Amino acid sequence: MMFKRVIVWFRNDLRVHDHAPLFNAAQKAEEVIPVYCFDPRSFSKVELALEKTGNHRAKFLLEAVDNLRKNLRDRGADLLLFLGKPEEILVDFAAKIQADAIFFSEEVTSEEKKVESKLEQQSWKLGIKTSSYWQSTLFHILDLPFPLSQTPEVFTQFRKECEKFGKIQKTLPCPTKIPFPNETFDTIELPNLSTFGLKEPLKSTRAVLEFIGGETEGLDRLQAYFWDSDRLKVYKETRNGLLGSDYSSKFSPWLALGCLSPRFIYEEVKRYEQERTKNQSTYWLIFELIWRDYFRFIAKKHGNKIFKVQGIKNNEDNWIRNESLFWKWAHGETGIPFIDANMRELNETGFMSNRGRQNVASFLVNDLNLDWRWGAMYFESMLIDYDVCSNWGNWMYVAGVGNDPRENRYFNILRQAQNYDKKGDYIRHWIPELAAIPGFDIHQPFELSTANLKTFGISLGSTYPHPMVKFKAWV
Known part of the structure; x- marks a missing residue:
């Protein structure tokens, strides 16, 4: 089906490589409008008067959103920014600009799922289609060798079944040109930390690495760790270190916001094994990606039990x-x-x-x-x-x-x-x-x-x- 105008709603998938909603929108729509919505609920106070999102993480997020905007502009598009509840803001915006559909990545836990559900309901009432895509894991949820309800409770069993019977899909190509409409939209500028009542964190001279948010920085980190310093070959031996930039991959901040695709990392490990060496360390990095998958599928299986004091x-x-x-x-x-x-x-x-x-x-x-x-x-x-x-x-x-x-x-x-x-x-x-x-x-x-x-x-x-x-x- 071809659409005239599709909104791509970015969430914890702040990249243009291996991005299913963006790839499919670029294939199926005459015009693609990427958006990101800062949800004030993510910056609220929780128990113990803790900030739900503290200043270090908020700073990394703002950098990642800014970098995504640059990468989209390099491909002829832009990233429209909003502040508010996505299930309200984006549906209103879609109706206002007469968008046919909203494409987005599917999340796992209850707060995010409620937002998805409300957005889908409100969109349906207005005749706006929605398409969600699973893309946060190494193994696609439909390629697991068992139904979600029968996900093994013990990691070792989960890993062995996935390694033996699971399938890892190939990464999707990054669109070189994104068809963006030639008009002006009423959106916000990139916020700063003070927008959310947060202070700029002091720059540490003792940090193991200067973590900067964004797809470009994430790809640079992978290049540096795998190819420039050739540290992947000793990952298993050094991963329990405490000091220095290269005792571990440190991909996790970019994985958390989707600046790096787990499937892209997997493909780069396989390329490293072909071009450099294959050993326990190269396997172990994939092993850690499977751990990440395991926690996501366990969370999806058990729902809100993971937040209860008695656990699952x-x-x-x-x-x-x-x-x-x-x-x-x-x-x-x-x-x-x-x-x-x-x-x-x-x-x-x-x-x-x-x-x-x-x-x-x-x-x-x-x-x-x-x-x-x-x-x-x-x-x-x-x-x-x-x-x-x-x-x-x-x-x-x-x-x-x-x-x-x-x-x-x-x-x-x-x-x-x-x-x-x-x-x-x-x-x-x-x-x-x-x-x-x-x-x-x-x-x-x-x-x-x-x-x-x-x-x-x-x-x-x-x-x-x-x-x-x-x-x-x-x-």
Whole structure:
């Protein structure tokens, strides 16, 4: 079917490569009108007075939208910007400009699905067609080797079935020319952070990487990590690092906003295997993309259970809701250097290593016994790579209310520090007030005598906090 005028509604798919709604609109419509709508509900306050979208993530989003607009302009189109509820704004706009249809990417979780449903209902009433496309995963939902309702609960089974029987579709070509109408539309300028009541984050000199939002930056990062520095071949060995730009791919911020397509990454891994080398590291990057798929399909299968305190396992527990303890954790003031360093990195940069996330989550859940959902909300606010399915799925996992066959995901903090930061370099990087303590002792200043600490210019309770908790299990 040919359309005269189609709106392409961009959401968490801020790219022009491998983009099903854009590709199909360019094939089927005489005129294509790309739009993006800033939804004020995404910038509201949630529990604990947390910003639903904090300033680091908001800044990354604004950069990504700006870059998408540039990439669309390079192809003869533009990106029209709106502020308001998409299910109202876009339907009104479609009616006003006499659009035949709205094409968009399908999302997974309830807030986004409600918006889709309302938009479809209102569009139908006005005779405007809608077409949604599934494109956020490596394996298309229709290519899974099982019905969604029978998605395996355990990751290993999910992975093995997908690897053996699943199909990965080829990426779609990027339109070289997008037919955009020659007229002026009543839209807004690109907002700034103050539009949403947010402050510009201070630029960190200690960040592992300068993360800039947008498809162009995401593609540049892939080029740098795979091809320029040739780091993919050692990914499996280095992925649990803590310092430096290249211990892991760090594609996650661009994947979260759809600036990078998982299928494009997959195809580049396969090209790397043909042109450079094929080993456990190249497989492991695909393995991590399958983990991402797994959390998305589990979220779609279980719906709002992933946001409930009992999780998808329906496990009730006596979680504590102590705000004083929570904010010490959140601000990196626990007195446990390995926890504090990771939380300081998150707060200053909007990013934290995978190893760090597992440890701070375990500490909040298992050592402090705080409501795991508070941790998930804090990550939602702070992380530039926040992905609703991966975030809440991982927090359930650590809290023992997800689908890990093991009941308890406990991380021995000092043993983890011994394994991943034996010399204490990560602590010195993020907690300079402890930098004078030599070797591994920097991880446990609470074990040093007052006199010894004094020689390093440290006074617990003054220059650095006393530990909130200390467990025999850590020894």
